[in-house]
Amino acid sequence: MRIPASAAIFITITTSALAQDPGATASGAVYGPRLEGFSYAHPVKIHSFTSQRQPIEMAYLDVPARGKANGKTVVLLHGKNFCAGTWEVTIDVLTTAGYRVIAPDQVGFCKSTKPPKYQFSFQQLTNNTAELIESLDVSDVILVGHSMGGMLAARYALQFPQTVERLVLVNPIGLEDWQAKGVPYATLDTAYASELKTSFASIKAYQQRVYYNGDWKPEYDRWVSMLAGMYAGEGKEIVAWNQAQTSDMIFTQPVIHEFGNISVPTTLIIGGKDRTAPGSNRASAEVAKTLGQYPKLGRAAAAAIPNATLVEFPELGHSPQIEAPGEFHSALVEAIK
Numbered sequence: 236m237r238i239p240a241s242a243a244i245f246i247t248i249t250t251s252a253l254a255q256d257p258g259a260t261a262s263g264a265v266y267g268p269r270l271e272g273f274s275y276a277h278p279v280k281i282h283s284f285t286s287q288r289q290p291i292e293m294a295y296l297d298v299p300a301r302g303k304a305n306g307k308t309v310v311l312l313h314g315k316n317f318c319a320g321t322w323e324v325t326i327d328v329l330t331t332a333g334y335r336v337i338a339p340d341q342v343g344f345c346k347s348t349k350p351p352k353y354q355f356s357f358q359q360l361t362n363n364t365a366e367l368i369e370s371l372d373v374s375d376v377i378l379v380g381h382s383m384g385g386m387l388a389a390r391y392a393l394q395f396p397q398t399v400e401r402l403v404l405v406n407p408i409g410l411e412d413w414q415a416k417g418v419p420y421a422t423l424d425t426a427y428a429s430e431l432k433t434s435f436a437s438i439k440a441y442q443q444r445v446y447y448n449g450d451w452k453p454e455y456d457r458w459v460s461m462l463a464g465m466y467a468g469e470g471k472e473i474v475a476w477n478q479a480q481t482s483d484m485i486f487t488q489p490v491i492h493e494f495g496n497i498s499v500p501t502t503l504i505i506g507g508k509d510r511t512a513p514g515s516n517r518a519s520a521e522v523a524k525t526l527g528q529y530p531k532l533g534r535a536a537a538a539a540i541p542n543a544t545l546v547e548f549p550e551l552g553h554s555p556q557i558e559a560p561g562e563f564h565s566a567l568v569e570a571i572k
Contacts, residue, residue, distance in 0.1 A: 264435075264460045268470025269294075270346045273461055275320035276327075279346055282367045286342070287353055293367055294346035295319065295339040298330050305333035307400070308373050309571065312364070312391075313338070314382025314408075315481060316442070317554075318345035321458055325379075325556055328564040332572075334377075339367055341387070343477035351473060355484045357390040365395055374398060377571050381405040382511070382553065383481070389490045392499050401571055402501040405563075406509050406553050410532035412489040417522040418514040426482050430475035435463035445527070446553035448508040455557065485513055494539040501543040502570040504563070505533035506551035546570065 266272040275296065282293040296319050309329050311322045319338040326336045340347040341360050364387070368376060378399050380388025385407020392402045414420065421429075439459045443451045465474045512527030530549070537545035546566050548555050555563040 263467075264464040265467045266461070266464035267468055268349055268465060268474050270318065270461070270465060273320070273464060275318075275346075276323040277320075282339075282370060284363075284366060286359070286363065287350075289350060289352075290348075291342055291350065291363075292348045293339055293342060293363060295337060295367060296322075296326065297371060298326050298336045298338075300333045300335050301330045303333055304335065307333075307377060307571075308335045308337060308375070309377045309379060310364070310368065311336060311338040312378070312380040312384030312387050313340070313344070314384050315344075315478075315485065316438070316462060317382060317384075317458070318461060320345070320461070321557070324560050325564065325567070328560075328568065332568055334571075335373075337368065337371065337373070337376075339364060343481055349470070349473045349477045351476065353477075353480070355477075355480045357387055357484065357488050357490065358394065360387055361391045361394050364391065365398070368398075375400050377401045377403070379403040379405065379567070379571075380407060381556065382408055383485060385409065386485065386488075386490050389494070389497065392497050392501075393490070393493055396498045399499045402497065402499050403504065403567065403570055404501065404536075405504045405556065405567075406506050406511070406529065407503075407536075408485065408511055408513060409490055410529075410536050411512070411526065412491055413512060413514050413518075413526065414486060414489075416518075416526065418486075418512075418518045418526070420486070421482075421514065421517060423479050423483055426479035427476055430466075430478045430482075431471065433463070433466045433475070433478075435459055435467075438463055442553075445510050447558065448510075448552050450552075452558075458557070482513065491536075491539075494536060495541065497540050497543075499542075501540050502546060503533055503537050503540075503543060504546045504555065504566055504570070505529055505548065506553060506555045506558070507533075507547060507549040508551060509553040511553050544570070 385404040386409040507530045509529040510527040515523045537543045
């Protein structure tokens with residue numbers, strides 16, 4: 236993709252945002268169940284509320300524009316294997332360009348409450364996020380969702396279209412209905428047992444194979460350690476349980492069938508090397524080889540969503556904001572300005 240020169244002037248990637256925590260790249264890092272011990276590049280705030288008859292704390296970042304503000308707010312929604320903190324370079328780029336940025340950790344993830352009893356649904360997470368945004372006196376947002384956050388952002392745009400100025404989906408999962416394509420269902424007990432086996436090595440192997448087409452850069456280790464550290468600590472059981480629950484949510488609550496109802500202007504940013512397809516390891520070899528074909532999936536989604544624009548990066552994978560931040564942020568700023 237050719238990046239317009241006008242977009243390039245906004246790109247500022249600070250080295251301070253890439254500063255690592257002690258031991259963050261070591262496979263032996265241990266963090267608490269709410270990611271205690273791992274620091275984000277921006278101050279973490281807490282939104283307290285009641286949900287499903289229990290007290291909940293939703294961690295979030297709220298970073299003001301640097302210099303001249305343009306009056307617009309971007310909300311960044313993380314993926315299942317990511318956190319609000321993973322957006323640190325994106326936050327620096329957008330705030331430098333004049334945007335206020337809000338990046339929540341969803342309930343059950345990262346620095347937010349991990350409830351032992353919670354009915355996870357994209358509708359529930361959407362309502363949680365909408366309540367957070369309303370509590371911050373924000374009425375209109377530019378919504379950017381990556382991976383699972385793309386499914387959540389799509390649901391948000393369907394539920395609250397009047398509050399979304401623009402929707403940006405970055406390698407969203409859910410561009411296909413895996414169950415309808417023949418992927419067998421896994422029970423919560425089975426998923427939980429699998430999650431308990433998660434380690435630094437297993438996360439890295441999965442991401443290297445599926446996200447980055449076999450390639451790996453040392454800076455990716457920090458984000459693997461962020462996740463693996465929660466599984467290595469004393470709270471690993473609740474971490475694994477919430478991850479099993481959200482895996483079930485992703486598999487059983489497809490949003491693709493409602494793409495035609497999305498009414499807000501939408502940009503899809505797709506890394507063509509991505510092969511993410513939850514549950515493909517449970518599918519037959521014949522079915523598995525048809526899943527996660529992002530070049531085809533991105534084009535089909537762009538055709539299904541009214542008023543959609545497709546930006547393709549054929550040589551990038553699941554996380555273009557991490558893999559090629561300069562190219563990605565040029566495209567993102569151009570898409571939302």
